[in-house]
Amino acid sequence: MKKLLGLVVLSLALPCHADLQPRWEVGFGVGAVSIPDYRGAENRSGYLLPVPYFVYRGDVLQADRGGVRAALLDRGNVQLNLSLNGSVPVSADDNPQRRGMPDLRPAVEIGPTADIRLWQAVDRKSALSLRLPLRAAVTVESSPRHVGWLFAPGLSFTTDAPAGLRGWKLGVQGGPLYADSDYSSYFYGVRPDQVAAGRPAYDAPGGFAGTQFTATLSRRFARYWIGGFLRHDSLRGAAFRDSPLVRQRDGVSVGLAVAWIFGASSELVDAGRDR
Template sequence: MKHMLALAVLAASAATGAHAQEFGFAGREFSVDLGVGVDVGPDYPGSDDAKAGPWLIWRNAGFTQPGSDLREGFAISPSFGTVGEREASDNDDLSGMDDIDAAYELGLRVSYGTGPLTAFGSVRKGFEGHEGLTGEVGAKYRTDLSDRLSLWSGLSLGYGDGDYNDTYFGVNADEAIPGRPAYDIGGGFNKAAITFEARYAVTDTIALLGEVEYGKLIGDAADSPVVQDEYQPSLKLGIVRKFSFGF
């Protein structure tokens, strides 16, 4: 997995540099916040219990004018995600359900920034825990409270294909029991979320990040008999370093 992430970063950097002149990005710079932190969120999709896990941070990628932090125009960058393992022995509500290994997701994120507004979409392929496709579409708005503190407020919709949704929200015939009938689910939007992010610049390159997300399962995912709570809040805290590449 580490090799996959490294290759993705190198590929994105190479592609960005190769096409900078072609798409009119010459004279601008590409910057991104990279770091690590902790993510406290649902134990598994639909759980009413919380669990802490690692947060691999790739944030605020995009093109800017030198000396500016506003992302302008189109940007393509890697998108990473993880979903923790789900073990039936950890929750009485999952008795008789198959265990699901931790999943690692790798894909691409496309964004378009204009002033303080950024629209984005991402798609990722899962490995190990699930082998489906998942991602988000949404937009966020930036507010600068000072030279060091910036806030983002955003809206997003999460989706998954049939493989993804069936892994976390489906119930097969062998797992069905009274009160938990078999449930077949296809692909589609599965979560709506409101997010609030904060970035505090400790130095020109080091910053602290925080994010609060208030998510709600929607559609067929919300109706799954596996879901114990439709509301899926999460809290993330981390530290990042800003990397910039001029063209």
Template sequence: MTSRYLPWSLSAMVITLSSFTVHADATNQQVRTEPRGFIYGVGVGLNQELYQDYRRRVVPIPIVGYRGERLSVYGPFVSFDVIKDEHMTVSLRLAPRFAGVDESDSPVFAGMEKRKTSMDVGAGIQLNNQNWRYEVAILADALNNSNGYEISSSVGYFYQTGPFFIEPKLSLYHSDSKLVDYYYGVRPDEATAQRPAYRAGSVINYGAGVSFATPIFAGGMTRLGLEHRWYGDSIADSPLTDRRRGFQMFFSYSRFF
């Protein structure tokens, strides 16, 4: 049986929350220097699945990480800032794509070859204009599983109310045909009378969400991310799915050693 996984949308949420909290930490301490050091904690992800008979899953995420001047490690998510100033950050990124499934996860996968989890590498650029944040990133499969890639873009507004830091955000995700077909396609030799062969094309998905962070609990940083996602036809029309929208949540608590 495959391990419980984060969908790629929730992976993006984790990356967003880890960078989002840097702003919260710095603002809370009222200093220009971001806090640095080793981090530990625990997180949990909740995903509303699109696959038939596979409605939701809960994903525990142990967090051991590090935040330096340029290097940030948040559990299995890693970024290195190549360029960084007050208004722009260009970073290299490494992130797992916990999107694998096998026959034990749902009857709809019976007789299908396992779809594997993978590791993505890529880069992103973030622009900050006062409280507004604009971001574009590209991540591509590094383990030759799907051999696909995803481009994400977002706009968010970061603000503080008391000890709480909030960022509502709108996002757009373009996944290429190789990525979508690997996880939502049905190969000809996997087709049945109830599950016809299906070749998925590229897709654009839309998201609307909000992130929260606060340092008021037990001397650490508590984070909560919520996102509602609308999926394009190439995913919604797959014989493996029976819905076109879903909800993701990520919650974590972490602190410096």
């Protein structure tokens, strides 16, 4: 969970605007999140955990508050990156709908993402992009398992100083999700040997997996950083919406993190290329 929360906090804020920034920054802080056990779950959990803060602005590998990625191709308005995402573990004993079923192991999602910049302001402080990530999900355990594929096309809008909030950065992104049957079955399938009262057998199909929209707000101060996010998930119209494990068609996740930055490189780079 601590490793995954690190990925969550890296995604709370936005890439820096066009400016000279240290090639790397290191810090540490604390984050609090409240999230459903999984998309569509009735139960939710809250976590208060230490959080690493790390930014690296390399020519190929980049890790910042927009995520972790490796630039595979850069053609101006079109970039091909390698991106990461993740999901938290869920104990079946703590979730009434999954009691008697195997625990959901934490999963790491990794794969290529095509980022197409559709528009950028002259001052490079606002931008609209189309993102096309295709990721494979693999469980994090002693014997990792591939549990399916996820395609999450969406629009991403980023801007500095929204509504006159100087120094703050706002981001809004979202769109539809599509998953194959393996991915859907991992979260929403019920095998015949897992049938229980109120939980009939269910073969989860692949296809449309609902929508997801996220808003982030953050600010980098001289020695510390603060950021928060609000995410809405909808399973309305999802191919697996009739699964007995889907108890909520809509869900909200929220998080806040504060990190003290105690180290930075003396070498400066143009952070504007991160967009």
